[in-house]
Amino acid sequence: MNIVVCIKQVPDAKDVRLDPETNTLSREGVKSVINPYDRHALEEGVRLKEEYGGTVTVISMGPPQAQAILTEAISCGADEAFLVSDRAFAGADTLATTYTLAQAVAKAGKPDLVLCGKQATDGDTAQVGPGLAVRLDMPFVTCVKKVRTIAKDVLTLERMMDDGYDVLEVDLPALLTVVKEINTPRFPSLRGMRRARDYQITSLTAEDIGADSSRLGLGGSPTQVVSVFPPEKKGDRTMIEGSVAEQVDKLAEILFDSAFGA
Amino acid sequence: MDHFLNEDQQMIVDLAKQITDEMIIPNRAKYDETEGYPLDIVETMAKSDFFALFVPEEYGGLGGGCFDTVLALEQFGRGCVGIATAYAASALGAYPIVISGSKELKEQFLPDIATGKKRAAFALTEANAGSDASGIQTTAVEDGDYWVLNGTKQWITNGGQAHLYTVIAMTDPHKGPRGATMFVVESTDPGFSCGPKEKKLGIRTSATTELIFKDCRIPKSRMIGRRGAGFITVMKTLDKSRPGIASLGVGLAQGALDEAATYAKQRVQFGKPIISFQAVQHMLADMAIQTEASRALVYVSAKHIDAHPKQMSKASAMCKVMATDTAMKVAVDAVQVMGGYGYMREYPVEKMMRDAKILQIYEGTNQIQRNVIGQELNKEYN
Numbered sequence: 001m002n003i004v005v006c007i008k009q010v011p012d013a014k015d016v017r018l019d020p021e022t023n024t025l026s027r028e029g030v031k032s033v034i035n036p037y038d039r040h041a042l043e044e045g046v047r048l049k050e051e052y053g054g055t056v057t058v059i060s061m062g063p064p065q066a067q068a069i070l071t072e073a074i075s076c077g078a079d080e081a082f083l084v085s086d087r088a089f090a091g092a093d094t095l096a097t098t099y100t101l102a103q104a105v106a107k108a109g110k111p112d113l114v115l116c117g118k119q120a121t122d123g124d125t126a127q128v129g130p131g132l133a134v135r136l137d138m139p140f141v142t143c144v145k146k147v148r149t150i151a152k153d154v155l156t157l158e159r160m161m162d163d164g165y166d167v168l169e170v171d172l173p174a175l176l177t178v179v180k181e182i183n184t185p186r187f188p189s190l191r192g193m194r195r196a197r198d199y200q201i202t203s204l205t206a207e208d209i210g211a212d213s214s215r216l217g218l219g220g221s222p223t224q225v226v227s228v229f230p231p232e233k234k235g236d237r238t239m240i241e242g243s244v245a246e247q248v249d250k251l252a253e254i255l256f257d258s259a260f261g262a
Numbered sequence: 263m264d265h266f267l268n269e270d271q272q273m274i275v276d277l278a279k280q281i282t283d284e285m286i287i288p289n290r291a292k293y294d295e296t297e298g299y300p301l302d303i304v305e306t307m308a309k310s311d312f313f314a315l316f317v318p319e320e321y322g323g324l325g326g327g328c329f330d331t332v333l334a335l336e337q338f339g340r341g342c343v344g345i346a347t348a349y350a351a352s353a354l355g356a357y358p359i360v361i362s363g364s365k366e367l368k369e370q371f372l373p374d375i376a377t378g379k380k381r382a383a384f385a386l387t388e389a390n391a392g393s394d395a396s397g398i399q400t401t402a403v404e405d406g407d408y409w410v411l412n413g414t415k416q417w418i419t420n421g422g423q424a425h426l427y428t429v430i431a432m433t434d435p436h437k438g439p440r441g442a443t444m445f446v447v448e449s450t451d452p453g454f455s456c457g458p459k460e461k462k463l464g465i466r467t468s469a470t471t472e473l474i475f476k477d478c479r480i481p482k483s484r485m486i487g488r489r490g491a492g493f494i495t496v497m498k499t500l501d502k503s504r505p506g507i508a509s510l511g512v513g514l515a516q517g518a519l520d521e522a523a524t525y526a527k528q529r530v531q532f533g534k535p536i537i538s539f540q541a542v543q544h545m546l547a548d549m550a551i552q553t554e555a556s557r558a559l560v561y562v563s564a565k566h567i568d569a570h571p572k573q574m575s576k577a578s579a580m581c582k583v584m585a586t587d588t589a590m591k592v593a594v595d596a597v598q599v600m601g602g603y604g605y606m607r608e609y610p611v612e613k614m615m616r617d618a619k620i621l622q623i624y625e626g627t628n629q630i631q632r633n634v635i636g637q638e639l640n641k642e643y644n
Contacts (some may be wrong), residue, residue, distance in 0.1 A: 187281055190311035190324060193273045 001054035001150070004111040005039040005045045006132065007073060009066040010122040010251040018230055034069045037117025041178045041187040044147065045115050046077035050066040052150055057108055061089060061100055067201055067205060074196035075188035081199065082108050086206040091218030094123075098131030100216060103209035105136060114157070114175040118143050129177035141168055146181050263554060265561055267333070273394070274330055275513055277310060278337035286341030293345060293467035295612050297459070298465050299423050300345045307338075308378020316353040318360065321372035326360060328502055329564040332509040336557075339513025340520075343617040344465035350506050351420040351468070352363075354625070355382025357499040358428040358444050362487030371426060371446060383424035385447075385473050386417040386496060393630050395430075395496065400475060402431035407482050409445060411453070411475040417625070421471030422456040425449050429473070430492045442492035446484045453478030464616030500626060501574045504582040505564040507625045511582075511589035512560055514621070515553040518589075518596035518614045522546060525600050525609075534600075543600055549592045557587035574587050576638040579631040585626060586621035593618040 012031040019026040045056040058073040060066045061084040084104040094207035119126035133140035146158040153172040158165045162180050240247045285303055292298050300432030315330045317323025336347035356375045376379040391397035400413025411431055427447045434441030487495050523546055526537035536542050563581035567574045593615040597604035604611045622628045
């Protein structure tokens with residue numbers, strides 16, 4: 001089975017800051033990681049490969065620095081990696097991104113299964129997975145929490161809902177977006193890290209994927225971001241953590257202090 | 263300090279550090295409290311190829327170097343010596359096969375040890391044979407195509423958790439130390455059983471049990487090396503494994519220093535962080551000096567052993583003594599720096615102090631190590 005996993009490099013959520021001047025995400029000195037949902041998509045791809053055989057190909061669209069997450073993916077069990085990178089892609093919204101990714105997926109081979117995280121933690125649109133499926137002319141299921149079986153090109157899976165889950169069947173080839181509940185991603189392995197060190201990632205430019213330049217990047221994006229701003233601060237908030245007993249103690253202490261002074 | 267590690271070695275450190283920070287440290291208090299075996303963490307180490315580190319490449323491993331294993335153990339030990347011991351015990355159990363096993367025995371067992379599918383344990387100690395290994399009373403008697411083992415081993419790390427045990431038993435008791443032979447016993451062999459898990463001061467997550475051999479029959483092919491060469495294999499095994507225990511000491515000392523220094527910066531008394539007081543600074547400075555010096559000796563000793571010198575006992579014993587005595591001292595001082603907080607189970611240093619003690623005792627007490635060093639000196643200055 002030919003499995004393609006789409007991964008995105010995002011700023012580490014623990015470390016997100018807005019530039020107060022420009023109100024855009026400040027990437028200076030912020031650690032970049034694989035989008036957490038995509039880590040689960042990658043893990044599912046590797047597990048399905050281990051169970052049913054085949055190969056896992058990871059594809060990322062991003063700047064040259066995104067090589068780092070592809071290397072990490074190889075060290076965690078991916079077989080091949082493509083970096084889709086070109087200045088022409090800059091400023092792409094989800095429409096332009098899905099176009100670009102669809103061209104790249106076609107270039108990388110004919111997938112039986114495409115896996116994506118349900119959304120990226122920076123943009124939070126959850127549009128790229130479904131958009132990519134439409135462009136690849138595949139059925140798709142979002143928010144998958146479990147792949148039960150794959151038999152005769154039919155995949156049986158569980159889709160997470162607010163009040164439980166649906167059991168669905170979908171014909172392959174198909175695209176799935178996954179939620180965190182689907183698995184626990186593995187750590188890299190020493191053999192995987194050695195392979196990743198020696199592995200040559202294939203870079204694909206706009207020309208390599210035969211893209212129509214009018215559909216790429218900012219120019220190919222109907223979405224225009226007018227401004228980004230943090231929500232207005234409404235009062236002070238304190239997060240109380242720990243066990244229920246600890247939280248109750250802490251809350252009682254805060255209430256007592258606010259009533260009678262610390 | 264930079265020890266100029268090569269790329270492969272740096273990868274071992276980076277990955278072991280990641281597993282330690284993300285999995286061992288968040289779970290160490292739970293495992294100390296419940297005394298349960300850290301199977302999920304051991305399996306993670308296996309999936310990440312750490313059990314391959316001490317197995318030669320031709321048997322499915324990644325080389326089998328002492329230094330590689332030391333680098334991994336130092337990180338794991340920084341997180342939790344108990345969990346690290348659960349890993350290290352497999353290396354110790356595998357070494358007799360690696361060092362003295364026949365090709366068939368290696369092919370039979372090492373590939374599964376390398377993947378972590380089978381865990382190993384080393385069985386030497388008995389009720390009357392600890393520091394004096396010649397007091398061994400477990401026997402092995404030939405019976406056709408089998409060896410039949412009888413006796414009881416005591417305080418065996420990974421007891422009940424290992425799938426195979428490398429066991430020393432007397433085959434020719436009248437020959438004394440030259441009458442001992444090593445065998446591989448599988449947990450499924452008839453006549454083999456384990457006692458209940460012992461309750462210990464520290465490293466509580468690590469499984470320690472008796473092994474009971476009651477007419478335990480094993481095929482003849484399970485003999486490790488020559489008949490009568492058991493003690494030689496044991497000595498060579500311990501020479502190779504002790505730097506691993508030493509590196510647990512370095513890791514524990516580093517972990518204790520990290521905790522104490524972090525605390526000393528935050529704790530304010532008399533209007534200042536206590537790290538600004540010379541009394542505390544000097545304690546932290548001594549802890550740092552001893553930790554760095556131990557690390558340097560352990561690394562050099564492990565590299566020395568990987569060069570396969572004729573004589574490695576002295577280096578192996580010296581680094582074990584230095585690093586584990588340091589671990590004990592640094593852990594005690596970390597508790598002192600942290601005062602009442604250090605004594606509380608809410609902070610990790612009281613556990614480190616309990617865990618450190620075993621490092622001075624197991625795989626040869628530090629007194630026995632000094633004997634080894636002294637005897638070597640006696641030969642050198644002939």
